[in-house]
């Protein structure tokens with residue numbers, strides 16, 4: 768596959784979906800504003816996360832917290848739901864088979880893993896990879912909002928229904944959230960399937976590629992012809 772060499776600098780982009788022409792949809796207005804504290808740093812948040820025991824069960828069962836990884840000035844963040852077993856062991860999000868597939872998706876978008884930022888709704892692994900409980904997601908939300916306030920991404924891609932519903936405060940299925948552009952405190956948000964779902968349902972990869980094409984068009988990144 769040939770690759771173009773896009774310039775991944777911040778540029779002004781339209782407030783509308785370039786595919787449908789529809790305006791970006793605001794996230795649930797009941798959500799708190801992103802937290803921005805003067806003097807805050809990613810290292811300070813990382814230390815706070817590492818010491819956090821707000822979720823008693825998760826703090827007792829985790830091997831370590833999983834903060835996030837990537838370019839601290841990334842235009843694009845990928846948001847998952849929570850660490851799995853591999854992530855809990857290595858302390859980095861999306862490093863197992865699903866992570867390898869995410870890497871391939873990022874590369875297909877002519878980006879590199881180091882250019883984007885990857886993080887999760889929860890910083891600790893739920894036992895048995897169960898879904899995050901609402902109180903756990905609420906406990907961890909200030910860390911996520913502090914990260915986003917510092918990174919200031921222009922775009923965010925929610926990977927899977929858990930991440931999308933938690934971030935946007937919506938109850939729609941991931942199928943209904945795909946193909947739309949949401950707004951989360953000025954960040955343009957698109958939603959697609961979680962890579963782990965794609966491993967179980969390879970036929971959905973075509974849908975995710977459509978989502979990535981829409982996202983790259985929003986970002987002004989030209990993709991090479993791809994079969």
Ligand code: SF4
Nearest residue numbers: 819822890891906907
């Ligand atoms: S999931 Fe988040 S809020 Fe809960 S213990 Fe871990 S770091 Fe703290």
